[in-house]
Amino acid sequence: MQRLNKQDNYPVYYDGLAAHIILQSAICSKDLNDGTEKDFIQCHICSIMSNACKVLRNRFYLLHNLKKDEISNKKSASMNMLGYVLGQVCTLNCKHCCEKTPYFPVSNKTQVPAGEVIKDIHQVVNACEFLTILEFVGGEPFLHKELFLILKDALNLNNVGFINVFTNGTVKPSDKLCEVLNDRRITVYISNYSKTLSVEHAEKVNATEEMLIKYNVHYLYGTAKSWQEFLSFDFVDYEEQELRKRFINCFLHSCNRLHRGILYHCPHQYAGAVLNKIPDDCDTVKIYENNLSSLVEKLDKFRKADCINACKYCALPFDAPMVTAGIQLDKVN
Numbered sequence: 001m002q003r004l005n006k007q008d009n010y011p012v013y014y015d016g017l018a019a020h021i022i023l024q025s026a027i028c029s030k031d032l033n034d035g036t037e038k039d040f041i042q043c044h045i046c047s048i049m050s051n052a053c054k055v056l057r058n059r060f061y062l063l064h065n066l067k068k069d070e071i072s073n074k075k076s077a078s079m080n081m082l083g084y085v086l087g088q089v090c091t092l093n094c095k096h097c098c099e100k101t102p103y104f105p106v107s108n109k110t111q112v113p114a115g116e117v118i119k120d121i122h123q124v125v126n127a128c129e130f131l132t133i134l135e136f137v138g139g140e141p142f143l144h145k146e147l148f149l150i151l152k153d154a155l156n157l158n159n160v161g162f163i164n165v166f167t168n169g170t171v172k173p174s175d176k177l178c179e180v181l182n183d184r185r186i187t188v189y190i191s192n193y194s195k196t197l198s199v200e201h202a203e204k205v206n207a208t209e210e211m212l213i214k215y216n217v218h219y220l221y222g223t224a225k226s227w228q229e230f231l232s233f234d235f236v237d238y239e240e241q242e243l244r245k246r247f248i249n250c251f252l253h254s255c256n257r258l259h260r261g262i263l264y265h266c267p268h269q270y271a272g273a274v275l276n277k278i279p280d281d282c283d284t285v286k287i288y289e290n291n292l293s294s295l296v297e298k299l300d301k302f303r304k305a306d307c308i309n310a311c312k313y314c315a316l317p318f319d320a321p322m323v324t325a326g327i328q329l330d331k332v333n
Contacts, residue, residue, distance in 0.1 A: 111144050243307045
């Protein structure tokens with residue numbers, strides 16, 4: 001910041017987001033060094049999709065009373081985030097659902113029991129240095145009757161920073177759940193389907209917001225009213241260099257979705273594998289297959305991947321058209 005202020009001619013940035021992150025990081029570093037408290041929800045407004053903000057991580061070290069030297073000396077994976085798919089049960093049937101939930105057969109639409117979710121998360125977290133972000137997605141997470149137990153356990157993990165819960169907002173959270181959600185490390189993200197929701201659904205979203213406000217829960221109401229449509233699992237015949245380019249430019253490539261003991265790179269890979277739409281490959285991690293040391297190595301290899309087989313069956317990021325968020329299917333499985 002000081003160097004920029006001294007220059008007569010400011011440099012031209014072609015990547016506005018990169019410039020923003022660099023400058024914001026300098027401001028946040030100064031705040032951290034000065035001992036200035038910061039509301040973690042501001043980090044969502046900034047941008048946490050890269051999941052690799054060192055200043056944010058240092059804030060969590062301080063919050064958990066962790067010493068960086070003690071952590072870095074441990075043999076552990078350097079993953080930054082983990083997203084758990086709690087199940088395929090939902091109140092909506094979004095045609096362009098990221099996790100393809102409406103396209104699961106009824107017999108496959110289940111919720112993962114709390115004990116299994118907790119065990120899976122512990123298995124991965126124990127192999128990691130520090131997870132800046134732990135996310136819970138569905139289906140609809142607020143339909144999971146034991147979500148409060150899962151979140152309470154997650155809050156006790158001292159090498160986990162943010163905890164995000166994604167909801168469509170149509171399920172009013174219980175008092176018991178809201179009591180747990182009222183933690184500075186938890187943020188509830190309500191998807192914005194305002195262009196497509198019925199009046200009835202909109203009223204449910206309002207009721208959810210009122211409940212979150214009542215319990216002082218940190219929440220965001222999404223601004224994005226459009227999605228990209230990548231439902232197809234058709235094979236795309238691209239050269240390896242093009243596939244690498246697609247992977248690195250895909251906003252979902254580091255979502256790290258965990259479901260029933262298997263770690264996937266993204267929602268498309270998860271849905272394609274579970275629905276048998278893409279061939280089996282070696283790009284996933286079966287977290288109970290080997291001992292902890294082996295899992296650390298596999299997670300590091302997983303994080304460093306520059307392309308995966310599932311990219312051959314996906315339209316993202318360049319060929320997926322924009323669509324209105326939350327369009328509902330008339331008929332579902």
